[in-house]
Amino acid sequence: xxxxxxxxxxxxxxxxxxxxxxxxxxxxxxxxxxxxxxxxxxxxxxxxxxxxxxxxxxxxxxxxxxxxxxxxxxxxxxx
Numbered sequence: 117x118x119x120x121x122x123x124x125x126x127x128x129x130x131x132x133x134x135x136x137x138x139x140x141x142x143x144x145x146x147x148x149x150x151x152x153x154x155x156x157x158x159x160x161x162x163x164x165x166x167x168x169x170x171x172x173x174x175x176x177x178x179x180x181x182x183x184x185x186x187x188x189x190x191x192x193x194x195x
Contacts, residue, residue: 118171121171122174123174124178127182133181165187165188166186166187170192173191177189177191
């Protein structure tokens with residue numbers, strides 16, 4: 117538990133940001149999710165991730181997306 121993390125929740129609806137979390141997932145769940153995503157998106161999804169940030173830099177991740185520096189910014193909660 118990292119406790120409360122300061123982020124601006126108004127960015128989610130304003131910037132059409134989608135946050136997805138998984139608790140206690142197993143590799144098979146992640147594989148199933150990635151296969152489902154590949155059926156919805158025609159591009160190789162993993163190549164669309166341009167930036168990765170630790171949870172402590174969540175605001176920087178949102179800013180990189182807002183300024184178009186990042187195509188897809190991923191926040192890695194365990195880094």
